[in-house]
Amino acid sequence: MGDFLSDVVQCRKLFLLIFLLGIGGTFSYGFQISMISYPSMYIKNFINDTWQERYHTVVDEQILTLLWSFIVSIFSIGGLLGTISSRFLSAKYGKKKCLIYNNLVLIAAALLWGFSKMAKSFEIILIGRFLCGFNSGLGCCLHGQYVGEISPKKLRGFTSATLTLFLIMGKCTGQIVGLRELFGTESLWPLLMSVSGTVALVQLVMLPFFPESPPYLLMQKGDMESCQKALRQLWGEGNHQGAIDDMVKEQATMKKNKPMSILGLIKDRSMRYQLCLLIVLTASIQLSGVSAIYFYAFDVYQTAGFTQDCIPYISLGAGGCEFCAAIVCSFMVDKFGRRMLFLWGYGLMVLVLVLLTTTLSLQHQFFWMPYCSVVLLFLFIIIFATGPAGAFFPVMADLFTQSSRSSAFVISNSLHWTGLYVIGMIFPYVVRSLGTFCFLLFMGFISITWIFIYRFLPETKGKSLMEIKEEFSHLHFRKKYVQGREENPDRHVTCTKL
Numbered sequence: 001m002g003d004f005l006s007d008v009v010q011c012r013k014l015f016l017l018i019f020l021l022g023i024g025g026t027f028s029y030g031f032q033i034s035m036i037s038y039p040s041m042y043i044k045n046f047i048n049d050t051w052q053e054r055y056h057t058v059v060d061e062q063i064l065t066l067l068w069s070f071i072v073s074i075f076s077i078g079g080l081l082g083t084i085s086s087r088f089l090s091a092k093y094g095k096k097k098c099l100i101y102n103n104l105v106l107i108a109a110a111l112l113w114g115f116s117k118m119a120k121s122f123e124i125i126l127i128g129r130f131l132c133g134f135n136s137g138l139g140c141c142l143h144g145q146y147v148g149e150i151s152p153k154k155l156r157g158f159t160s161a162t163l164t165l166f167l168i169m170g171k172c173t174g175q176i177v178g179l180r181e182l183f184g185t186e187s188l189w190p191l192l193m194s195v196s197g198t199v200a201l202v203q204l205v206m207l208p209f210f211p212e213s214p215p216y217l218l219m220q221k222g223d224m225e226s227c228q229k230a231l232r233q234l235w236g237e238g239n240h241q242g243a244i245d246d247m248v249k250e251q252a253t254m255k256k257n258k259p260m261s262i263l264g265l266i267k268d269r270s271m272r273y274q275l276c277l278l279i280v281l282t283a284s285i286q287l288s289g290v291s292a293i294y295f296y297a298f299d300v301y302q303t304a305g306f307t308q309d310c311i312p313y314i315s316l317g318a319g320g321c322e323f324c325a326a327i328v329c330s331f332m333v334d335k336f337g338r339r340m341l342f343l344w345g346y347g348l349m350v351l352v353l354v355l356l357t358t359t360l361s362l363q364h365q366f367f368w369m370p371y372c373s374v375v376l377l378f379l380f381i382i383i384f385a386t387g388p389a390g391a392f393f394p395v396m397a398d399l400f401t402q403s404s405r406s407s408a409f410v411i412s413n414s415l416h417w418t419g420l421y422v423i424g425m426i427f428p429y430v431v432r433s434l435g436t437f438c439f440l441l442f443m444g445f446i447s448i449t450w451i452f453i454y455r456f457l458p459e460t461k462g463k464s465l466m467e468i469k470e471e472f473s474h475l476h477f478r479k480k481y482v483q484g485r486e487e488n489p490d491r492h493v494t495c496t497k498l
Contacts, residue, residue, distance in 0.1 A: 011155070014234040017210045018147060018159055022166035024103060024203035025143025029079075029136040030170025031196050034319075036072060038178030039189035044068055047122045071126055076421040078133025079140075083413040086141035087262070087406040091220070095146045096212045099139065103204040106135040110197025117190045125193075132196070137417060141409045148397030148405065149213040150234055152243065153464055157334035160394035165326045168385060172319040179312060215402050218244070219251045246464050250401055265407040273472055274399045275411075277457055282412045284346070284449040285392055286419035289353055289442030292431070293380055300360070300373045314374075318381055325382045329390030337461040338391040338398070339453065345387015346450045352380045353439045353446075360436040398460035398468055 047067055051059040059067075089098045112128035144163055151159040178184040183192035211217075211230035218227035227247070231240045265271055297318070301311045333341060359373040400408040431438050460468050 011152070011235050013210070014150060014155075014159075017150065017234065018162055020203055020206055020210065021099070021143050021146055022162055022169075023199050024099060024207075025139045026163050026167035027170035027173075028106065028196055028199060029140050030167040031174040031199075032075065032132055032136060032170075034171040034174030035178055035192065035195075036075075038174075038184045039192055040068070042186045042189045043071070043122070043125065045186070046117065050120050050122055053120065067122065071122075071129055073421055074126060074130045075133040075136075076417050078130040078135075079137035079420075080133075080414060080417040082134040082137025082139070083141055083410055083417060084137075086138050086413075087410050089138070090142055090145065090406055094212050094216055095142045095149075096207060096210070099142050099146070100204060100207055102135055102138050102142070103200040103207075105131050105138075106200035107197045107204070109135065110194040110200070113193035114190050114197075128193070135200075137413060141406075141413050144393060144396065144409055145405055146213055149215045149402070151397075152235055153462065154334070156397060157338065157394045157461060158330050160397045161326075161330040161333045161390045163393040164385070164389050165323075165330055168319070168323045168326045168389075172316070172323050175312070175316045175319050179316075214243075215247055215250075218247050219402050246466060247402075249466055250403070260404045260407050262407045262410055265404050265411070268404075270473065271400075271404060273456055274404075274408075277399060277452075278396065278408055278412055279415065280449055280452050281342075281392060281395060282415045283419065284446065285388065286416065286423060287442060287445045288346075288349065288384060288388065289380070289439055289446070290384055292427070292438055292442060293377055297377055300363075300370060300377060318378055321378055322381050322385045325385035326390055329386045332386070333391055333394055334461060337459045338395045339457050339459045341387045341391040342395075342453050342457065343450065345383055345391070346446050346453070348383045348387070349380060350443050350446050350450075352376055352383065353443045356380065357436055357439045395457070395460065398463075398465070401465045401469060 044064060047064060048059050051057070086098075093101075109128040109131035112124045112131070116122070116124040116128070140163075144160075147159050147163065148156065176182070177192060177195055183189065183195070211233050212226075214227045214230040214234070217223045217230060224244075227244065228240070231243065260268065260271075265275060297315060301314050302308070306314060329341065356373060356376045359369050359376060363369045363373060396408065396412060397405075430441075434441070458468070458471055463471075
């Protein structure tokens with residue numbers, strides 16, 4: 001702990017930049033995810049009133065449901081477009097400049113939401129949600145890349161884990177400001193939706209005072225002097241030659257192999273294992289059962305005897321537990337390693353899902369069973385935040401070098417946004433068909449993911465990016481060597497005396 005505090009003092013500008021990137025990155029995304037459920041009833045009433053004023057008739061229930069679904073889902077469409085454009089924009093203009101202009105997009109969305117009720121136009125809300133989605137898609141990609149590039153090797157796990165920390169912080173903030181005591185009322189819901197614009201304004205004003213990513217300055221701009229200056233600003237005075245040597249080594253690799261496009265990354269055989277891990281880990285976060293847990297939370301709390309007025313506060317308590325677990329994970333990820341957090345986390349999550357399926361199936365037979373379900377809900381969320389959720393971003397930052405990282409983040413975030421949209425559309429039907437046994441699907445998928453991680457994911461803690469890449473290269477080499485022996489079984493001839 002003493003070493004960590006000394007690092008905080010020495011690298012204080014680094015931690016300030018991490019905070020600034022966080023509130024404009026995954027924090028904003030988490031806020032939008034949790035906030036939108038609170039004003040849903042008021043927005044539907046607003047659509048109905050606007051429709052009635054325009055066409056002098058009450059809006060049809062199916063049309064109202066369609067309009068609301070479109071308002072919710074267009075966030076994912078905007079996020080996907082923002083993610084896809086992140087690689088081109090960051091390569092052309094740099095991550096710092098892209099983030100500065102990206103804040104203008106969110107401020108524009110906040111202004112549209114703020115004046116939507118005054119303008120009597122629900123279409124403005126739709127446009128604002130699309131712009132907000134674009135901001136989140138671009139911001140989350142650039143946040144992850146920026147943090148991974150500015151961090152020293154010994155702090156890379158902690159700093160990458162802050163992506164999850166800010167995501168959960170955003171979700172908790174959305175839950176807090178959405179309470180009826182604050183902005184969750186019929187008169188203040190436009191302000192509730194506009195709150196995120198203040199965060200964008202803070203990053204817009206403060207970010208110009210911080211340096212661009214040192215690897216970007218050296219590898220893509222070829223500016224050694226600016227790179228060294230940026231390292232001194234972020235890491236403090238000292239000898240940073242080792243980090244510069246790693247960048248120079250990686251830059252030499254980039255000169256031989258140009259920065260990878262998305263298609264190039266998919267076709268590159270030397271990156272096959274990393275790409276498979278990227279896809280499996282991204283899918284595992286989506287299909288881990290967390291969505292099902294949050295979906296069932298309201299019913300479980302109600303069955304346990306909690307009133308409808310109390311449930312938002314219980315949900316906030318669950319969010320608070322998740323946030324505390326994420327803080328713990330940010331300190332654990334560099335001590336215990338990424339691989340260990342994934343294996344223990346997913347293993348315990350399978351056990352909790354077995355118990356939760358049992359308690360939910362028996363909740364009407366014993367009066368105390370719903371309380372067991374509530375405890376298991378909290379436990380599942382804590383394990384997920386402490387393990388897989390916290391280790392996910394550090395692993396993503398570790399698996400890919402500067403030349404392939406932007407394309408990797410585009411692929412990962414595109415899968416995330418697509419999965420978010422698809423799950424939002426089909427998950428209610430899965431629950432309706434399988435009921436509490438839908439958790440069996442998640443248990444099966446987590447088990448497959450656990451085996452894949454155990455077999456193919458090496459520990460990346462404390463290793464430079466080039467060392468990790470060489471480790472995967474050895475894995476490819478061993479595979480080719482074994483295949484070569486199988487294809488040539490008579491390659492080695494044994495001599496005998498006649």
